[in-house]
Amino acid sequence: MKLSSSLLLAAAGANAHYTFTKTIYNGAASAEWETVRLTENRYSHGPVTDVNSAMMTCYELSPGTPAPKTLSVTAGNNVSFVVDTSVGHPGPLHFYLAKVPSGQTAASFNGKGAVWFKIYQDGPSGLGTQSITWPSAGKSEVSVQIPRCIANGEYLLRVEHIALHGAASVGGAQIYISCAQLSISGGTGTLNTGSLVSFPGAYKATDPGILFQLYWPTPTSYINPGPAVAKC
Numbered sequence: 001m002k003l004s005s006s007l008l009l010a011a012a013g014a015n016a017h018y019t020f021t022k023t024i025y026n027g028a029a030s031a032e033w034e035t036v037r038l039t040e041n042r043y044s045h046g047p048v049t050d051v052n053s054a055m056m057t058c059y060e061l062s063p064g065t066p067a068p069k070t071l072s073v074t075a076g077n078n079v080s081f082v083v084d085t086s087v088g089h090p091g092p093l094h095f096y097l098a099k100v101p102s103g104q105t106a107a108s109f110n111g112k113g114a115v116w117f118k119i120y121q122d123g124p125s126g127l128g129t130q131s132i133t134w135p136s137a138g139k140s141e142v143s144v145q146i147p148r149c150i151a152n153g154e155y156l157l158r159v160e161h162i163a164l165h166g167a168a169s170v171g172g173a174q175i176y177i178s179c180a181q182l183s184i185s186g187g188t189g190t191l192n193t194g195s196l197v198s199f200p201g202a203y204k205a206t207d208p209g210i211l212f213q214l215y216w217p218t219p220t221s222y223i224n225p226g227p228a229v230a231k232c
């Protein structure tokens with residue numbers, strides 16, 4: 001009984017892929033792929049399943065092709081991504097930022113190397129029960145606050161949702177990614193980002209938050225992969 005309901009849940013999720021296509025800032029939505037780099041999964045909505053893939057950086061269709069616009073934002077405000085169509089699978093939501101190296105722009109920077117720090121992660125409710133849920137479940141828009149204490153400059157903002165419904169075997173986690181180009185002002189510049197990580201590189205296929213059995217026996221803890229969240 002328990003096993004079959006788990007299988008049904010997993011099967012129901014199979015067509016529920018998604019992608020992050022545009023930003024909303026101060027109530028203004030960009031066009032699709034205007035501030036967000038065009039992703040490989042724009043039609044398929046399919047995930048990255050190999051954490052060592054070059055697609056882990058920004059899932060770009062044509063790496064080296066910038067989004068037409070860089071979004072200007074004030075530190076402390078929220079940036080949202082619109083989800084096409086909604087976060088259809090269970091799992092954690094993460095946001096990372098990478099400061100663009102000097103001499104480059106958010107449009108030119110490829111996001112490679114140890115440049116990323118995490119600014120948001122969420123955790124599940126209902127651990128130890130058969131109804132574990134994450135806050136992003138079913139959302140058609142996901143939002144993050146840009147830290148007030150960040151250093152001003154151009155950044156890539158990487159949204160990542162890790163779907164765990166098939167994650168009980170290696171390569172079964174489904175990773176959905178987009179990157180927006182930001183120009184951030186108004187930050188106080190005191191943020192300690194901690195150690196910077198690279199994508200690919202930050203995750204291993206066997207990290208406990210990537211190789212994860214969601215259904216049965218019911219998990220009692222979840223450990224988000226990647227570094228701790230950098231806080232002001």
Ligand SMILES: *[C@@H]1O[C@H](CO)[C@@H](O)[C@H](O)[C@H]1NC(C)=O
Binds near residue numbers: 078120144145
């Ligand atoms: C801003 O983003 C944070 C996550 O960093 C979220 O908890 C909060 O609800 C968002 N606020 C708005 C108004 O969307």
Ligand SMILES: [Cu+2]
Binds near residue numbers: 016017018089174
């Ligand atoms: Cu899917």
